[in-house]
Amino acid sequence: xxxxxxxxxxxxxxxxxxxxxxxxxxxxxxxxxxxxxxxxxxxxxxxxxxxxxxxxxxxxxxxxxxxxxxxxxxxxxxxxxxxxxxxxxxxxxxxxxxxxxxxxxxxxxxxxxxxxxxxxxxxxxxxxxxxxxxxxxxxxxxxxxxxxxxxxxxxxxxxxxxxxxxxxxxxxxxxxxxxxxxxxxxxxxxxxxxxxxxxxxxxxxxxxxxxxxxxxxxxxxxxxxxxxxxxxxxxxxxxxxxxxxxxxxxxxxxxxxxxxxxxxxxxxxxxxxxxxxxxxxxxxxxxxxxxxxxxxxxxxxxxxxxxxxxxxxxxxxxxxxxxxxxxxxxxxxxxxxxxxxxxxxxxxxxxxxxxxxxxxxxxxxxxxxxxxxxxxxxxxxxxxxxxxxxxxxxxxxxxxxxxxxxxxxxxxxxxxxxxxxxxxxxxxxxxxxxxxxxxxxxxxxxxxxxxxxxxxxxxxxxxxxxxxxxxxxx
Amino acid sequence: xxxxxxxxxxxxxxxxxxxxxxxxxxxxxxxxxxxxxxxxxxxxxxxxxxxxxxxxxxxxxxxxxxxxxxxxxxxxxxxxxxxxxxxxxxxxxxxxxxxxxxxxxxxxxxxxxxxxxxxxxxxxxxxxxxxxxxxxxxxxxxxxxxxxxxxxxxxxxxxxxxxxxxxxxxxxxxxxxxxxxxxxxxxxxxxxxxxxxxxxxxxxxxxxxxxxxxxxxxx
Numbered sequence: 001x002x003x004x005x006x007x008x009x010x011x012x013x014x015x016x017x018x019x020x021x022x023x024x025x026x027x028x029x030x031x032x033x034x035x036x037x038x039x040x041x042x043x044x045x046x047x048x049x050x051x052x053x054x055x056x057x058x059x060x061x062x063x064x065x066x067x068x069x070x071x072x073x074x075x076x077x078x079x080x081x082x083x084x085x086x087x088x089x090x091x092x093x094x095x096x097x098x099x100x101x102x103x104x105x106x107x108x109x110x111x112x113x114x115x116x117x118x119x120x121x122x123x124x125x126x127x128x129x130x131x132x133x134x135x136x137x138x139x140x141x142x143x144x145x146x147x148x149x150x151x152x153x154x155x156x157x158x159x160x161x162x163x164x165x166x167x168x169x170x171x172x173x174x175x176x177x178x179x180x181x182x183x184x185x186x187x188x189x190x191x192x193x194x195x196x197x198x199x200x201x202x203x204x205x206x207x208x209x210x211x212x213x214x215x216x217x218x219x220x221x222x223x224x225x226x227x228x229x230x231x232x233x234x235x236x237x238x239x240x241x242x243x244x245x246x247x248x249x250x251x252x253x254x255x256x257x258x259x260x261x262x263x264x265x266x267x268x269x270x271x272x273x274x275x276x277x278x279x280x281x282x283x284x285x286x287x288x289x290x291x292x293x294x295x296x297x298x299x300x301x302x303x304x305x306x307x308x309x310x311x312x313x314x315x316x317x318x319x320x321x322x323x324x325x326x327x328x329x330x331x332x333x334x335x336x337x338x339x340x341x342x343x344x345x346x347x348x349x350x351x352x353x354x355x356x357x358x359x360x361x362x363x364x365x366x367x368x369x370x371x372x373x374x375x376x377x378x379x380x381x382x383x384x385x386x387x388x389x390x391x392x393x394x395x396x397x398x399x400x401x402x403x404x405x406x407x408x409x410x411x412x413x414x415x416x417x418x419x420x421x422x423x424x425x426x427x428x429x430x431x432x433x434x435x436x437x438x439x440x441x442x443x444x445x446x447x448x449x450x451x452x453x454x455x456x457x458x459x460x461x462x463x464x465x466x467x468x469x470x471x472x473x474x
Numbered sequence: 475x476x477x478x479x480x481x482x483x484x485x486x487x488x489x490x491x492x493x494x495x496x497x498x499x500x501x502x503x504x505x506x507x508x509x510x511x512x513x514x515x516x517x518x519x520x521x522x523x524x525x526x527x528x529x530x531x532x533x534x535x536x537x538x539x540x541x542x543x544x545x546x547x548x549x550x551x552x553x554x555x556x557x558x559x560x561x562x563x564x565x566x567x568x569x570x571x572x573x574x575x576x577x578x579x580x581x582x583x584x585x586x587x588x589x590x591x592x593x594x595x596x597x598x599x600x601x602x603x604x605x606x607x608x609x610x611x612x613x614x615x616x617x618x619x620x621x622x623x624x625x626x627x628x629x630x631x632x633x634x635x636x637x638x639x640x641x642x643x644x645x646x647x648x649x650x651x652x653x654x655x656x657x658x659x660x661x662x663x664x665x666x667x668x669x670x671x672x673x674x675x676x677x678x679x680x681x682x683x684x685x686x687x688x689x690x691x692x693x
Contacts, residue, residue: 302628417600417603417629418599418600418603418627418628418629418630419597419598419599419600419603419627419629419630419632420597420598421595421596421597421598421630422595422596423590423593423594423595424593424594424595425592425593426592426593429594439629439630440629441627441628441629444629456506456507456509457501457504459507459596459598460501460504460505460506460507461501461504463507463583463584463598463600464504464505466600466602466603467583467584467600467601467602467656473603474628
């Protein structure tokens, strides 16, 4: 076993990352200006000398920063010492650590090192980052901080005698094979293609001078199916590349009090979070994924420790929820509905907005502006479907399920509530309706358009659970 | 009205050794948050705002008159001044309604804030989830002897403005104490009692070594 009780130093490669961080702190704009003057006055020997001196200074500062940056485990605390001019000592009790992520970017992969990011509830981003360290050290750090933080019996720090046990290694909950990932890629929405093609379509004309132009000639109707097919093919290829790069060998491991997700082809990412720190869970499924029987599961934790698992079948979704201490969606008794007034509200609001836009656009495009009004029947259809399919329930969990085009479930245990809100718009007040929000430390589950008495009852039940439950919420 | 019943508490894995019971609690037996029993903020808060608006109106009138006397077309500055005064009148009317709606309620285990004019809101934070409490006093509030109490949780926050400064300190003290008590009461029994329970949870979400015996909430 690696002795983390002794001060650990990062790999020498970390000097490069520290130098980049130092440059970022100085500001890219200022450096770009300096670079500009260096290029302009390349003949000026003094300037070159100045830049060389700055580079040497940067290297020295980075090396010193690397030398001063140490981390170790002292009792139940992670102690980090860093700083060149002002030495900073950061002490983080294990029970404050929300997640420990291990990333392996391309440069790390080439050198066999990893990056560790430690996240606490006190910050929205990672509390601190260890830029480059050997994987066994990172994994041991992740294991010890999270298992001890979750309150389980932890192997004695620095004890080499026992070695890792079967329990400490945990077990694989599931691993997505290439066939599953292929299916997940084929059923993913074409966001990657839109992200790539959007700017090209929007700003393509700006590059007219540098890109050889093709005269398209007059419009032909058969362009539409050809362009649609080309877009679909491109989106499939990009989805495939995106899914394979990010989710290759997606594995969920259940270790003592820790859920660990690892994936990635070029850059291998390992993210671990304690199940008791999961505040809310959600699933999403588009029509294609519904046909393929796959869903995406998201476990929301405080800070940066969310776990997102794509391409899960129903059994895997249930297992993940159980491991996160949440009721499996298939067992939820979602039997409550929302009021139909939501349809009237949606149609009224859409009519007002579409009417105003249509009126404004009429001066520019004439009668074509009436096409904007098509949004009204669309809103009527979608809101009517939402009312027809939306269900919610309240027992030990506050859960919702909606299905207009995408299918979503959201749920949070009542004892995780950090607050409860009831809101009422003028429309809702006139009809005796209200909206109740259960706010956790990592997301909100809300139900609107329900009788205000029901909303108040939900609030009282949630408050009772949060104020009397002895279970850990964080 | 919902016919749900409350999940029986304490849960089956209660580490305190309390005999396990599982009686259904009728929903009517739950303590209800009375939406009509909120305390109003200090009247000085509204008076202060009205004085600010009054000063604004006087300043606008004076400026309008002076500028009108100096320019060739006096109607323009007067119309602008009238517009500003109308805006101030609407804002002050809104502030009156908003302040009358603003209210807070402290119960044994939670704090609530009622607010909003167009959209009504009632937000509640259980004391056991409070991370820290702050009392702040802007220059405007210092002049009026008022303060704002901000109750922060890991999720939503509540800010109660327009409180008497002494009252605000007492509320902060109360929330701080209750947060410590409720955190101990609802927290796990501790590692000594239950090998699977987590250590006592401090009230602050940041890093440090605070303990429940000396809660560090409140600054």
